[in-house]
Amino acid sequence: MPDVAVVGAGYVGLTTAACLAHLGHRVVCADIDAERVARLGKGEVPILEDGLPDLVAQGIAAGRLRFVVGARAAAAEAEFVFLCVPTPQGDDGAADLSYVEDVAREIAPVLRPGTVVVNKSTMPVGSTRLVERILGEAGASIEEIRVASNPEFLREGSSVRDFLHPHRVVIGCDDPAVAVRVSDLYRSLNAPILVTDPASAEMIKYASNAFLATKISFVNAIANLCEALDADVRDVTLGMGYDPRIGFEFLHPGPGYGGSCFPKDTAALLHTARSVGYAFPLLEGVVEVNRRQQVRMVERLRAALEGRLEGRTVAVLGLTFKANTDDLRDSPALVVAAALVAAGARVRAYDPAAGERAADAVPGLEVCADPYEACGGAEALAVLTEWDEFRWLDYDRIRGCMAGAVLLDARNLLDPSAMRRRGFRYQGVGRS
Numbered sequence: 001m002p003d004v005a006v007v008g009a010g011y012v013g014l015t016t017a018a019c020l021a022h023l024g025h026r027v028v029c030a031d032i033d034a035e036r037v038a039r040l041g042k043g044e045v046p047i048l049e050d051g052l053p054d055l056v057a058q059g060i061a062a063g064r065l066r067f068v069v070g071a072r073a074a075a076a077e078a079e080f081v082f083l084c085v086p087t088p089q090g091d092d093g094a095a096d097l098s099y100v101e102d103v104a105r106e107i108a109p110v111l112r113p114g115t116v117v118v119n120k121s122t123m124p125v126g127s128t129r130l131v132e133r134i135l136g137e138a139g140a141s142i143e144e145i146r147v148a149s150n151p152e153f154l155r156e157g158s159s160v161r162d163f164l165h166p167h168r169v170v171i172g173c174d175d176p177a178v179a180v181r182v183s184d185l186y187r188s189l190n191a192p193i194l195v196t197d198p199a200s201a202e203m204i205k206y207a208s209n210a211f212l213a214t215k216i217s218f219v220n221a222i223a224n225l226c227e228a229l230d231a232d233v234r235d236v237t238l239g240m241g242y243d244p245r246i247g248f249e250f251l252h253p254g255p256g257y258g259g260s261c262f263p264k265d266t267a268a269l270l271h272t273a274r275s276v277g278y279a280f281p282l283l284e285g286v287v288e289v290n291r292r293q294q295v296r297m298v299e300r301l302r303a304a305l306e307g308r309l310e311g312r313t314v315a316v317l318g319l320t321f322k323a324n325t326d327d328l329r330d331s332p333a334l335v336v337a338a339a340l341v342a343a344g345a346r347v348r349a350y351d352p353a354a355g356e357r358a359a360d361a362v363p364g365l366e367v368c369a370d371p372y373e374a375c376g377g378a379e380a381l382a383v384l385t386e387w388d389e390f391r392w393l394d395y396d397r398i399r400g401c402m403a404g405a406v407l408l409d410a411r412n413l414l415d416p417s418a419m420r421r422r423g424f425r426y427q428g429v430g431r432s
């Protein structure tokens with residue numbers, strides 16, 4: 001009997017399944033997509049995540065990890081059932097819990113007495129109660145089934161490392177015995193384990209992401225001020241970061257935050273706040289600063305091109321929401337590229353991981369096979385995602401194949417003086 005069933009083989013589910021198998025648990029991972037399950041069964045991992053393919057192969061080889069189609073098949077045999085299905089953003093900003101509800105209804109009739117259902121996907125405060133209610137309504141003997149919240153804090157691109165070296169493991173559950181059982185799954189990680197009530201555990205996730213988003217919007221606002229005051233944001237954040245109450249992390253200014261989490265989770269938290277009549281101007285400000293930061297990048301390019309984007313050629317390096325991922329969801333780089341296309345510019349872009357899909361996402365965006373091709377004939381170049389390889393490009397060659405000299409380094413990736421020596425009209429974010 002497998003210890004654990006993981007429902008949903010997206011980046012949270014797959015990372016959770018592969019890492020729990022790596023920790024020695026017997027794991028069955030379920031997904032509704034039969035083709036995805038078939039590929040995973042052969043060890044083919046359809047997402048770009050450092051170390052994940054090895055862990056999946058290792059788990060399959062050790063007989064501790066297997067993949068099935070459908071949640072019921074997995075849940076019927078398991079002691080723990082992790083719900084790792086999508087909770088996308090709904091029209092009103094609320095988290096859409098329909099996938100969670102569907103899975104809860106599907107597994108309810110087959111859960112064994114003593115099974116613990118674990119909410120792993122990001123779900124708003126009250127979701128543990130919701131799952132308990134649906135399981136009960138759908139035929140589970142709720143007296144013998146327990147539900148716990150166990151939010152993940154994985155970053156895309158480093159999810160395996162984040163799972164195996166967590167800052168903390170959070171468990172939200174009313175039943176201390178169940179909390180001990182869930183924490184036992186993570187015992188070999190030697191990480192701090194915080195056991196609390198479900199609502200607090202659910203809030204820890206949202207508050208953590210909202211706080212990180214706040215840090216980024218704050219540093220982007222400070223960076224914009226630095227531009228107006230001729231200060232250098234890199235020195236400013238260095239000076240701030242020495243204070244351990246502030247820290248150095250998440251103080252990198254740029255084109256704004258994106259991805260599948262921060263935009264969605266800040267919107268969901270604002271929705272939750274509204275639903276209980278709490279005004280949250282601070283977080284509204286964070287979201288607004290982030291929206292303006294993306295617009296600001298477009299306006300800076302327009303200003304650098306004598307106020308006209310129509311008919312100009314702009315090269316873009318980076319389309320994913322951050323480096324080391326192939327994820328384009330809510331990517332600021334893609335928002336900027338799309339706005340440039342909408343303004344009538346010819347946009348030639350390069351991204352190491354997501355080029356083709358970006359072309360589908362932004363009609364009119366020309367995606368090139370290499371960065372030099374993208375820069376050919378461009379009057380301006382915008383570096384929008386902090387891929388490491390962009391540091392080491394031949395900028396003499398790039399300057400030579402561009403028609404203009406404008407360089408907007410929206411990630412402060414490059415050395416301003418080195419770029420100016422090469423004849424670029426260099427602009428960073430928060431530094432002159």
Ligand code: UDX
Binds near residue numbers: 259
């Ligand atoms: C985030 C959280 O970090 C993670 O704990 C949570 O579980 C899921 O959401 P992720 O979305 O993968 O992870 O990306 P993250 O590395 O946090 O970056 C989010 C966005 O902020 C990216 O667009 C990134 O470029 C931007 N960012 C990050 C900055 O602009 N500046 C920074 O200093 C850090």
